[in-house]
Amino acid sequence: MRKFVLEITEKEIDKLGVEMPFIQNIESLELLHSLRQDQVEFAAIWKVKFKESIIEAKNMLANEFSMEIQVLEQEKDGTYTVFIRGKPLPSLLLKAIGVTEIYVFPPIKILDGKIKMAFVGSEQQLADFLKRINEKGIRYKIVLATHTDFVPNSPLNQLTEKQREAIIAAYKFGYYDTPRKISSEELAKKLDMASSTLVEHLRKGEKRLLTELLNGK
Numbered sequence: 001m002r003k004f005v006l007e008i009t010e011k012e013i014d015k016l017g018v019e020m021p022f023i024q025n026i027e028s029l030e031l032l033h034s035l036r037q038d039q040v041e042f043a044a045i046w047k048v049k050f051k052e053s054i055i056e057a058k059n060m061l062a063n064e065f066s067m068e069i070q071v072l073e074q075e076k077d078g079t080y081t082v083f084i085r086g087k088p089l090p091s092l093l094l095k096a097i098g099v100t101e102i103y104v105f106p107p108i109k110i111l112d113g114k115i116k117m118a119f120v121g122s123e124q125q126l127a128d129f130l131k132r133i134n135e136k137g138i139r140y141k142i143v144l145a146t147h148t149d150f151v152p153n154s155p156l157n158q159l160t161e162k163q164r165e166a167i168i169a170a171y172k173f174g175y176y177d178t179p180r181k182i183s184s185e186e187l188a189k190k191l192d193m194a195s196s197t198l199v200e201h202l203r204k205g206e207k208r209l210l211t212e213l214l215n216g217k
Contacts, residue, residue, distance in 0.1 A: 163205030
């Protein structure tokens with residue numbers, strides 16, 4: 001597998017013919033974790049700072065891309081760590097270029113009107129990708145090219161929907177913090193489920209994640 005990082009300007013994105021006005025509302029963005037990326041759904045954790053309010057950003061993403069944002073953490077400078085899920089946005093970008101067999105992978109960064117995106121695929125897949133963006137007249141700079149043993153399937157994809165929901169909520173509300181900010185009983189009420197059911201989802205989800213991580217070493 002090969003990985004390279006491209007740097008392009010926001011204006012060059014317009015050449016793809018995919019309208020993404022929400023990018024103009026982003027002061028800075030970093031993809032922390034890609035949780036799911038396929039033709040059906042995109043799910044990820046972003047660290048992002050909006051030029052406008054996060055409420056406006058939520059409304060824009062919901063109305064234009066049917067995507068939802070859950071705030072996991074807010075910093076004093078107005079930067080948010082968010083869980084985002086919905087329309088397969090990276091797949092739409094790749095489809096606009098005519099490529100569907102490579103993956104968008106961290107780092108993805110937006111800062112000062114420039115976008116850095118990492119792509120992972122075989123040597124031939126990435127060569128075809130570069131050929132297609134050259135055909136569209138998109139100007140870019142390759143800032144990194146390297147080999148990688150990355151497997152583009154997130155461990156979270158191995159969880160059931162309920163396990164994933166429980167673990168993400170537990171992270172969001174501070175269940176894993178020291179000391180804990182919320183008890184299992186309180187978290188269960190937020191998720192409208194029995195405390196014993198929540199604990200079971202967490203325990204099984206955590207075991208699956210550990211199994212995936214340990215088997216990957």
